[in-house]
Amino acid sequence: MGKDSTEIMTIKEVAEYLGISQPSVYKLVQNGAISGWKSGRRWEFLRSEIELWKQKNLSEQSCGLLKSIRQQTVQTIAPRKHLKEVRFEGDDAILLLPRSACIAKGDQVELTESSAWVVCRNGKAQIFPVYEALALLQVGGLELQFIIKEITEPEELSAYQALTEFHYRSRTLFGRTATLIVRNFHPIYPKIIGYIEIATSFYMNTARKAILDAPFQAENISWEAWDKETSRQYIHVIVRIARCVVYPEFRGLGLGQLLIKHAAEFARNRWQIADIKPYFLEISADMLKFVPFAQKAGMVFIGETEGNLNRVAKDMAYLLKNLQRVEDGEIVKEESCGIIDQQVSRMRRAAILMEQEGWTIGELVERLERLSHESVLKDFNLFHDIVSLPKPTYLKGLVPNSENFLKQRINEVTPKNGHIKPTIELEPLKEPIHLKEISLTYQSNVRRTQQTHAIHQAFSISPDDINHKVISHLDLTLNPGEVILITGSSGSGKATLLNLLTEGTCTGLTGDIQIPSNYRVGNFAAIRSQKALIEVLGNRDTRSALHLMGLVGLSDAFVYLKRFEELSNGQQYRAKLAQLIAGGYNVWIADEFCATLDLVTANVVADRLQKIARQLNALLIVASSQPEAFARALCPDQVIQLTTAWEHRVMSGSEFLQSIAAQRSNSSAQTLSIAVKYLPAVRSGQKCSTVRKGRLKFNKGLLLLTAKALVEETIEVR
Numbered sequence: 001m002g003k004d005s006t007e008i009m010t011i012k013e014v015a016e017y018l019g020i021s022q023p024s025v026y027k028l029v030q031n032g033a034i035s036g037w038k039s040g041r042r043w044e045f046l047r048s049e050i051e052l053w054k055q056k057n058l059s060e061q062s063c064g065l066l067k068s069i070r071q072q073t074v075q076t077i078a079p080r081k082h083l084k085e086v087r088f089e090g091d092d093a094i095l096l097l098p099r100s101a102c103i104a105k106g107d108q109v110e111l112t113e114s115s116a117w118v119v120c121r122n123g124k125a126q127i128f129p130v131y132e133a134l135a136l137l138q139v140g141g142l143e144l145q146f147i148i149k150e151i152t153e154p155e156e157l158s159a160y161q162a163l164t165e166f167h168y169r170s171r172t173l174f175g176r177t178a179t180l181i182v183r184n185f186h187p188i189y190p191k192i193i194g195y196i197e198i199a200t201s202f203y204m205n206t207a208r209k210a211i212l213d214a215p216f217q218a219e220n221i222s223w224e225a226w227d228k229e230t231s232r233q234y235i236h237v238i239v240r241i242a243r244c245v246v247y248p249e250f251r252g253l254g255l256g257q258l259l260i261k262h263a264a265e266f267a268r269n270r271w272q273i274a275d276i277k278p279y280f281l282e283i284s285a286d287m288l289k290f291v292p293f294a295q296k297a298g299m300v301f302i303g304e305t306e307g308n309l310n311r312v313a314k315d316m317a318y319l320l321k322n323l324q325r326v327e328d329g330e331i332v333k334e335e336s337c338g339i340i341d342q343q344v345s346r347m348r349r350a351a352i353l354m355e356q357e358g359w360t361i362g363e364l365v366e367r368l369e370r371l372s373h374e375s376v377l378k379d380f381n382l383f384h385d386i387v388s389l390p391k392p393t394y395l396k397g398l399v400p401n402s403e404n405f406l407k408q409r410i411n412e413v414t415p416k417n418g419h420i421k422p423t424i425e426l427e428p429l430k431e432p433i434h435l436k437e438i439s440l441t442y443q444s445n446v447r448r449t450q451q452t453h454a455i456h457q458a459f460s461i462s463p464d465d466i467n468h469k470v471i472s473h474l475d476l477t478l479n480p481g482e483v484i485l486i487t488g489s490s491g492s493g494k495a496t497l498l499n500l501l502t503e504g505t506c507t508g509l510t511g512d513i514q515i516p517s518n519y520r521v522g523n524f525a526a527i528r529s530q531k532a533l534i535e536v537l538g539n540r541d542t543r544s545a546l547h548l549m550g551l552v553g554l555s556d557a558f559v560y561l562k563r564f565e566e567l568s569n570g571q572q573y574r575a576k577l578a579q580l581i582a583g584g585y586n587v588w589i590a591d592e593f594c595a596t597l598d599l600v601t602a603n604v605v606a607d608r609l610q611k612i613a614r615q616l617n618a619l620l621i622v623a624s625s626q627p628e629a630f631a632r633a634l635c636p637d638q639v640i641q642l643t644t645a646w647e648h649r650v651m652s653g654s655e656f657l658q659s660i661a662a663q664r665s666n667s668s669a670q671t672l673s674i675a676v677k678y679l680p681a682v683r684s685g686q687k688c689s690t691v692r693k694g695r696l697k698f699n700k701g702l703l704l705l706t707a708k709a710l711v712e713e714t715i716e717v718r
Contacts, residue, residue: 007046007047007048008044008045008046008047009044009045009046009047009050010042010043010044010045011025011026011036011042011043011045014034014045014050017050017054018050018054024085024094027092028092029043031092033053033092034049034050034053035049070110070111071108071109071110071111071119072088072089072090072091072093072108072109072111073088073089073106073107073108073109074086074087074088074089074103074104074105074106074107074108074109075087075088075089075105076105077103077104077105079099080096081154081157082098082099082151082152082153082154082156082157083096083097083098083099083152084096084097084098084099084101086103086109088109093111095109095111095116095127095128097127097128097130098130098150098151098152099151099179100131100150100151100177100178100179100180101127101128101130101150101178101270102118102125102127102176102178102270102271102272102273103118103127104273107119107275109127110124113680113686114129114680115128115129116128118272118275119275120272120275120276120277121220121221121275121276122218122219122220122221122276122277123219123277125269125270125271125272125277126269126270127270130149130150130152131148131149131150131180131262131265131266131270132147132148132149132150133147133148133149133262133265134146134147134669134704135147135148135182135258137253137254137255137258139253139600139603139604139607139633140603140606140607140630140631140632140633140634140635141603141631141632141633142599142600142603142632142633144186144253144600145185145668145669146182146183146184146185146193147182147183147669147702147704148180148181148182148183148258148259148262149180149181149183150178150179150180150181151179151181153701153702155191155701156181156183156191156192159181159190159191159192160179160181160192160195163190163192163195163245163247164195164243164245175199175200176199176200176273177197177198177199177200177242178197178198178199178266178270178271179195179196179197180195180196180197180259180262180263180266181194181195182194182195182246182255182258182259183669183702185668185669186600188598188600189247189249189250189600190247192247193246193247193250193255194244194245194246194247194250194255194256194259195243195244195245195259196241196243196244196245196259196260196262196263197241197242197243197244198239198240198241198242198263198266198267198271198281199239199240199242200236200239200240200273201235201236201238201239201240201282202240203231203232203235204305205282205284205305205393206303206304206305207302207303207304207305207393207415208238208282208302208303208393208395209226209231210302210303210413210415211302211303211395211406211409211410211413211415212226212280212409213225213226213227214226214405214409214412216401216402216405217401218279218399218401218402221234221237221276221279234276236272236273236274236276236278237276237277237278237279237280238278238279238280238281238282239267239271239278239280239281239282240281240282240283240284241260241263241281241282241283241294244256244259244260244283244293246259248556248559248568248571249568249570249571249600249601249604250604251553251554251555251556252552252553252604252607252608253604254296256293256297257293257296257297260281260283260293260294260297260298260299260396261297261298263281264281264396264398267281267398268398268399278398279397279398279399279401279402280395280396280397280398280402280406281299281395281396281398282393282394282395282396283299283393283394284305284391284392284393284394285391285392286391286392287555287557288391288392288394289392289543289546290421290543290546290547290550290555291546291550291555292421294394295394297396298396299394299395299396300394300395300396300406300410301392301393301394301415301417302393302394302395302410302413302415303392303393303413303415304390304391304392304393305390305391305393315346316346316347316350316364316365316368317361317365319344319346319347319350320347320350320351320354320361320364321361323347323351350364392417421547422543422544422547424547424548424551424581424616425616426581426584426585426586426616426617426618427518427520427584427586428480428481428586428617428618429479429480429516429518429519429586429587429619430516430517430518431516432477432478432479432480432516433476433477433478433501433513433514433515433516433519433619434476434477434512434513434514435474435475435476435477435478435511435512435513436475436511436512436513436514437473437474437475437510437511437512438471438473438474438475438476438500438509438510438511438512438513439469439471439472439473439474439509439510439511440469440470440471440493440496440497440500440506440508440509441467441468441469441470441508441509441510442466442467442468442469442470442496442508443465443466443467443507443508444466445463445464445465445466446463446466447463448463448464449463467508470493470496471493471496471497471642471648472648473511474497474511474640474648474650475650476638476640476650478619478621478638479619479637480586480617480618480619481613481614481617481618481619482619482620482637482638483610483613483614483620483622483634483635483636483637483653484619484620484621484622484636484637484638484639484640485622485623485624485627485631485634485636485638485639485640485653485656486498486621486622486623486624486639486640486642487623487624487625487627487639487640487641487642488625488641488642488643489625489643490625492642492643492644493642494591494623494624494625494642495591495623497623497640497642498589498591498621498623500513501521501587501589501621502521502523502589504519518586519586519587520584520585520586520587521585521587521588521589522579522580522583522585522587522588522589523589523590523591524573524576524577524580524588524589524590524591524593525576525579526564526572526576527564527575527576527579528564529563529564530563531563532560532561532562532563533549533554533559533560533561533562533563533564533567533575533578534546534549534560534561536564536579537549537575537578537579537582546560548578548581548582549578551578551581551612552574552575552577552578552581552608552612553574553604553608554571554574554575554578559571569596569597569601570597570601570604570605573594573597573605573609574605574608577608577609577612581612581616585618586617586618586619587618587619587621588613588618588619588620588621589621589622590620590621590622590623591622591623592623592624592625593606593622593623593624593627593630594606594624594629594630595624595626599629602629602630602633603629603630603632603633604633605630606630606631606633606634607633607634609634610633610634610635610636622634627660628660628661631656631657631660632657635653636653636656637652637653638650638651638652638653639651639652639653639655639656641656669702669703669704670698670699670701670702670703670704671703671704671705671706672690672696672698672703672704672705672706673705673706674690674705674706678690679705682705
């Protein structure tokens with residue numbers, strides 16, 4: 001053809017450039033939409049023509065629209081790496097969406113230049129633009145910026161899969177699922193620091209049935225009673241939270257609650273199955289017995305699931321005897337088995353267990369028939385994949401009708417929550433600690449040698465009596481529940497003052513120190529044990545230990561089973577705090593506070609520590625030579641600045657904070673301001689570039705577009 005080789009594209013390059021499959025490129029050629037030619041055995045295309053076609057027809061975004069169409073029927077949905085490709089009957093339009101988009105073959109879709117919606121019986125579910133929202137979390141003086149969004153990038157999918165594999169191994173979810181991720185931009189932390197997955201609800205939930213078993217009306221969905229027929233017809237008015245994961249170092253910031261908030265928003269506007277949008281968001285999980293994050297997010301306790309302990313033997317006997325017919329899809333007995341997908345999965349695990357243990361069906365069933373709550377715990381390694389114990393269930397209304405209905409039914413049914421968290425209390429100091437005219441002198445001696453004698457002669461310092469004043473005439477009052485920061489350079493006397501407060505006395509002390517009779521002081525010290533944390537902190541009470549670990553921000557199943565030495569530095573601080581609370585100490589002392597932590601973790605730890613100290617009315621005293629990194633998160637009531645033996649200063653925390661510069665964290669997304677009028681064109685792919693004065697550098701990845709009307713969007717920088 002005589003063309004410049006840089007102007008020629010292969011079919012693979014065209015597919016990657018347009019974000020579609022190679023067969024889709026073939027179809028566009030066959031339909032005459034794009035032109036190409038055969039060169040030997042391969043197709044070639046002119047780059048300028050492909051770029052022109054793309055500008056006219058396909059958004060550069062991974063989720064763009066070909067053209068404006070009023071309404072179409074979905075013909076096919078095919079996976080395309082981290083996305084899925086949607087085609088419509090009688091039209092060449094292509095819609096590339098995240099995997100989480102709630103759309104199925106046969107759905108009716110309304111399309112405009114910049115949006116797409118699935119038409120449902122009770123409204124419309126949006127599938128484009130993708131779900132994304134900016135989240136700002138304030139931790140002390142740090143402002144951490146995240147984006148809550150659907151997965152739209154290959155790197156996001158990989159990061160999500162890695163986090164899922166770490167927490168859930170190879171366990172899969174059943175039915176339709178949708179995932180929202182927390183996209184992080186701080187360079188030292190993973191790209192994905194959390195996610196929430198919502199999924200198809202299970203049919204069987206006795207607690208839910210009791211709540212929904214009353215007349216309900218919302219739009220054109222209604223029932224008189226929640227019986228078997230109603231649940232078959234309207235089960236999809238409920239969507240469940242299947243998983244909620246937060247990266248361990250970010251526990252305690254409220255990210256779990258934030259994810260539930262966005263899951264509810266996503267479900268309300270974007271979830272649908274079989275043309276039915278949901279009215280209720282549900283979660284059932286063992287961890288809710290110990291970590292009440294769902295309740296903090298506004299969800300309401302409605303009771304416990306039944307579990308399958310009473311019927312598991314019967315279910316497994318039926319399924320295993322009909323194993324081949326079940327695998328062939330010949331039988332589906334929901335009357336005895338509940339959700340068939342879940343039961344079939346349990347059946348397969350039971351078959352594997354039989355093979356491993358050399359049991360017959362009868363022997364397995366006999367063991368299952370003898371199970372009780374206690375024996376399940378005893379033989380958990382054998383049966384945890386087969387037996388399900390009762391789990392707390394929480395519910396949330398997604399629209400005003402369902403919210404009001406839920407409130408009314410809670411008052412009528414009055415479910416009792418048997419998993420009230422244990423009370424964690426400390427006996428506060430009976431009175432303040434008073435230090436009056438305190439002076440501390442360092443006293444020591446070394447043996448007299450030729451060398452030390454020479455020093456004595458030269459500097460008049462006797463090796464027999466070394467005296468060095470560290471603190472002079474310090475007056476201080478420390479009240480129960482206060483947070484005290486001691487700061488100063490190395491050698492200024494911080495450790496000496498902490499030793500005095502720890503021991504109550506020391507050599508070289510003059511002045512008066514008054515300590516209450518119930519003074520119980522504990523240091524942030526390493527846990528010297530090779531046992532798992534749950535054993536060390538539990539004192540044979542697992543429930544109280546789990547609540548305590550949740551309080552300090554260690555609510556992670558893997559952390560429960562780790563030894564202290566296996567924890568990260570940030571987790572070790574939390575474990576030390578848990579040890580102090582479990583020990584009943586009412587004065588907590590930490591030297592070189594947060595010295596080994598990065599900026600974000602230091603602020604997270606300081607924020608959690610001061611809140612718990614005030615909540616439990618404990619006196620917290622920390623020392624640091626560089627408190628600027630975390631001081632705003634610590635919120636000290638008093639600050640003792642030590643400089644030299646003859647100079648110190650006691651000031652209020654607010655006065656100290658005004659004197660130091662705010663710390664900043666590089667945790668923001670790339671941003672670019674544009675006129676609000678251009679946003680629709682960006683969404684539809686009609687506008688793919690912008691010209692700016694000066695030199696602006698953007699890295700490949702997400703770019704947050706901001707406009708004067710406070711509209712925010714994210715796009716991909718290629």
